[in-house]
Structures are given as structure tokens and as C-alpha cells.
Amino acid sequence: MELTIVGSGYVGTTVAACLADAGHRVQALDIDASIVARINAGESPIVEPGLEELIATHAGDRLVATSDYANLPTGNLTMLSIQTPTHDDGRIDVGPLAGAIESVGARLAEVLGPDDRHLVVIKSTVVPPALETLRTALAEGFGDASGTVELATNPEFQREGHAVEDFRFPQKIVLGVESSWAETLLRELYQPVIDAADPVVIVTDPPTAAMIKYANNAFLAAKISLINDIGNACKAFGVDAYEVADAIGTDDRIGARFLRSGVGFGGSCFPKDVKALQGAARDAGYDPMMLEAALAVNEHQPRRLVELLAERIELADARVAVLGLAFKPGTDDIRNSRAIPVIERLREAGATVVGYDPVATTNMRSRFPDIEYTDTASEALDGADGAVVVTDWDEFAALDDAFDAMADPVVVDGRRVIERRDGIEYVGLTW
Ligand code: UDX
Numbered sequence: 001m002e003l004t005i006v007g008s009g010y011v012g013t014t015v016a017a018c019l020a021d022a023g024h025r026v027q028a029l030d031i032d033a034s035i036v037a038r039i040n041a042g043e044s045p046i047v048e049p050g051l052e053e054l055i056a057t058h059a060g061d062r063l064v065a066t067s068d069y070a071n072l073p074t075g076n077l078t079m080l081s082i083q084t085p086t087h088d089d090g091r092i093d094v095g096p097l098a099g100a101i102e103s104v105g106a107r108l109a110e111v112l113g114p115d116d117r118h119l120v121v122i123k124s125t126v127v128p129p130a131l132e133t134l135r136t137a138l139a140e141g142f143g144d145a146s147g148t149v150e151l152a153t154n155p156e157f158q159r160e161g162h163a164v165e166d167f168r169f170p171q172k173i174v175l176g177v178e179s180s181w182a183e184t185l186l187r188e189l190y191q192p193v194i195d196a197a198d199p200v201v202i203v204t205d206p207p208t209a210a211m212i213k214y215a216n217n218a219f220l221a222a223k224i225s226l227i228n229d230i231g232n233a234c235k236a237f238g239v240d241a242y243e244v245a246d247a248i249g250t251d252d253r254i255g256a257r258f259l260r261s262g263v264g265f266g267g268s269c270f271p272k273d274v275k276a277l278q279g280a281a282r283d284a285g286y287d288p289m290m291l292e293a294a295l296a297v298n299e300h301q302p303r304r305l306v307e308l309l310a311e312r313i314e315l316a317d318a319r320v321a322v323l324g325l326a327f328k329p330g331t332d333d334i335r336n337s338r339a340i341p342v343i344e345r346l347r348e349a350g351a352t353v354v355g356y357d358p359v360a361t362t363n364m365r366s367r368f369p370d371i372e373y374t375d376t377a378s379e380a381l382d383g384a385d386g387a388v389v390v391t392d393w394d395e396f397a398a399l400d401d402a403f404d405a406m407a408d409p410v411v412v413d414g415r416r417v418i419e420r421r422d423g424i425e426y427v428g429l430t431w
Helices: 009-021 031-038 051-058 095-111 130-142 161-169 180-197 206-237 241-248 270-283 289-310 339-348 361-367 377-381 392-396 398-407
Strands: 001-005 025-029 065-066 077-080 118-122 149-153 172-178 200-202 319-323 353-355 386-389 410-413 425-428
Touching: 001 009, 009 025, 009 031, 009 065, 009 161, 025 200, 025 241, 025 392, 031 065, 051 161, 051 425, 077 095, 095 118, 118 130, 118 180, 118 398, 130 149, 130 206, 149 172, 149 206, 161 180, 172 180, 172 206, 172 361, 180 200, 180 339, 200 206, 206 270, 206 289, 289 339, 289 377, 289 386, 289 410, 319 339, 319 377, 339 353
Parallel strands: 001 025, 001 077, 025 065, 077 118, 118 149, 172 200, 319 353, 319 386, 386 410, 410 425
Antiparallel strands: none
């Protein structure tokens, strides 16, 4: 098949490269000329395992990039993966996505004849009520689209750091369509993945598909906050929350995954999507209580981490090592990283913060330019009066002797990566 994917961010670039690899001819469209140049040069504009190899293999052949809407359409399918930024109140801004849809519509109006049919697929995460705004934007560009241009939603469930693998072997593919023609087209698009991974294919209408994405992320985020809530209670009772989690995870109604309690969830999806769903539901007249609680627990965990340290050392003028700055291991992404509130609170309490992360230092430096950063975890610990673990990088499990160089070896672990051992005062967040 031939198609264009508008937007070459984390999701758009991965999907474009993977679909090219699956045998389709993909045009990636992005208004950022430097991203376009990188893709056409066979380089990845983002860090994602396996992605650069795919782009290098297919660039100039089955994968081409452009900045020009005049190169639309290719085939009868255009997919949009444009960011939906968050407003201060948590609601999403569909303005950039609506603008892109209007541009796509305007271009399609120039070239499509009365017998043509085109599918515009929204891959971006949008709350169901926003679909009306997007429909209006399409009409602004195209005029009356009925019978010629159809909208569909097709949310993405990739994890950062595993995006290529998750695209190739998804557990489910969700198609939000309005006709069997659109369903057939999207099934044909995903046929190589369906053949290889045998995912569940869910076919529904566009708003339901959009909601499935939010429900999925909200459920996982709430699962983490629930185990954190239980974990805090466990700690108060002197019980190990990980032993409890292992036991309840054997009940397949609960499931063993996403039961790691600690300093909470970060990243580009969970916090943003839970807030967006909460905001959209409030606008529609319902105030979701569990979502409020999930967010509240997630804000509490970094506070609690710092409190546990403050119960043991005087934070004012203390030198505190923050081990891990990325929102999770395997990425340099610091968006909503729990390290951010941890560093803020430590600084408010008068501590001198020394940050270390194997890959995320550059990104955190732009957020906190005036804290100290080290090239190794050992250097961060050297002479420190206390340490907190915020990201579960494997290398922290092997630190051993490095703790001996601390002035006061108090370690509060927010991710259960450090072994309890003689010579350090070890404090688990929920164990
Ligand atoms: C998530 C969803 O998993 C993915 O399906 C969606 O498309 C985008 O959002 P991602 O943000 O890449 O993916 O990260 P994920 O691996 O799911 O972890 C999210 C956060 O939850 C991390 O900060 C992680 O540390 C935290 N987490 C995860 C826990 O605190 N405990 C757990 O048990 C699992």
C-alpha cells in the first residue's frame, strides 16, 4: 500500500519506519525540515532501539520524507500522528492536529475527484469529544467531505524504548472506523503484523477507539497508584509491599505486571492522558474520582521519598545524590520524570543536589541548569550525606563499594533496585 504519515515524532516516525519495513510505501510528512533531512539521510530523528536500522534500510526507497503538503496524497490513506500539547489545566490542545487535518483536507480537495475515496486516520491520542473539532477542521479544508473523505481513529499502544518491538508484536490493534471500506483498508495496512503476531483486532467506531486508548493508560496508571497506596500502608505496617504484590499478582484477575510500587509513574503518556481524560470528563459533566486519586498518589510518592530521607538526615546544606533522572530505564526522556519533583523538594529543603543518569543528564540539565551532575553514580555518591534512587537502571544494583565513599550512607530507594547490605542505612519506599 501507499500512504502518508503526517508528523514525525516518537510515534509517527516509528510507525512510518515499521510500515515501510512491513512492505508498504510510506511518505513521512513533517513541517520540521531538519527531521525530514535526517529521515531522508537514513538517520533516526529520535532515540529508539532498532529504529535507526529500519530508517537506514528503507530511506530513499520505501520510506521518503517531505515537508510539502503538495506531495499529498500517496495512495488513499493519510495518517496523522501530531502531538496534542497539554494546557496548564491538563486538557489537551488539539489545535496543531486540527491545523494539520485542515491542511490535509485542503490538499485533498485540490486533487480528489468525485469518484475518489480517501481515509484520514488519526493516530494521535485524542479525547472522544475532540473528534468533532477535528471533523470541523477537515471540513474547513475540504468542504463537505461526506462520501469522499472519511475519518478513522487508530490509537497506538507502544512503549518508549520498545516501540519497534511493540509495533511488530502488538497484543491488540484498535480500529475506529465508520465503514467496512475503512476497516478493509486498515486491515490491509496491518496485515503483515496480523500475520506475524496474531493480535486481537478490535473494530469499533472512532470515539470508542479513542476512549480505549485513554482507558488503557488510565487503568495502568491507576494500577500503579493503587499498588503505591497499598505499598505506603504496607510500609506503615512494617510489611514488604513487593512480597504482597508477588502474591496478589498470581490472581489472574489482577495480573503480575505493573505492580512495582515506588516513586510513581512518569513519561509522556500516563500523567498527560490521565489529566486529559479527567478534564474532558469534567467538561462532559462527570468528575472521575479514581483518576483524581491516581494523580494524587503519584504526586505523593516523590514527596514521601524525600520525607523518608529527611527523617534520617538534616536536608539543609546536605549533599544529596539523586540516582536516575530519566522517567524510566532505557530512555533519556525526562518528561514527567519523578526525579523532577524529588529534585525540587530537595532544593526547597536547602539540600545541594548531585544528579546522575547514564543518558538523561543533558535533558535534565536544561530543566535544572544549576544543580551538579556527575559522569558516574560513584562520583555522585562520593561525599554525599544521603542518596535517593529514582530510576530503576540495572547499574544501580551493582554499585556496592560506591556507598562506602558517602559521608553518611543513608540510601532511600524509590524503585527497589539496591540490595540491603551492611554499611548502609537502607530505606525502601514501600518495603
Ligand atoms: C506507556 C504505556 O505502557 C504505553 O502502552 C502507552 O502507549 C504509552 O505510555 P511508557 O510511557 O513508554 O508507555 O512507559 P511504561 O513502561 O509503561 O512506564 C510508565 C511509567 O510507569 C514509568 O515511569 C515506570 O517507572 C512506571 N511504572 C511502571 C511503575 O512505577 N511501576 C510499574 O509496575 C510499572
